[in-house]
Amino acid sequence: MQASLSALALGGRLVFLGNAGGGKLDVNLWQPMQNNQTLQGVFMGSIFERPSVHGTVDDLLATAAAGKIDVVIDRSFALEDAAHAHNYAETAKPLGRIVMTP
Incomplete structure (x- = not known):
């Protein structure tokens, strides 16, 4: 995470998702604050169980597996x-x- 932040442009946005393996996340937040950077976390755990999201992901994976995504x-x-x-x-x-x- 810290390496990704170091590569981020001034005013850039870092989207990070998942942490299925758990573990500790150590991040110095002074750098993104001083550089007007945005961090956005996405955790699919609770969202994925929603029927509409689960169905959408199933459809997307089936479409990709069928080679229908250009x-x-x-x-x-x-x-x-x-x-x-x-x-x-x-x-x-x-x-x-x-x-x-x-």
Whole structure:
């Protein structure tokens, strides 16, 4: 978690979900506060038991397993061109995902 916060842009948002294995979470919250960053936790445990959520997840997994989900990829960049990828994402108004490959 701390490494993810260190990589987060000023004013950025970090969404973290699950902690199925339990364990202690040690995070210094001064850095995100000083950098106007947002942390949002998602815990599916209690939410997942809701029939509407459970059904939606079942449908999504079945759709993915059937190969019926198409992801629109706008452009791919080599990982070493990460700066160009970020610039493209911020300025070009891409239609679809931007992929960085190793």
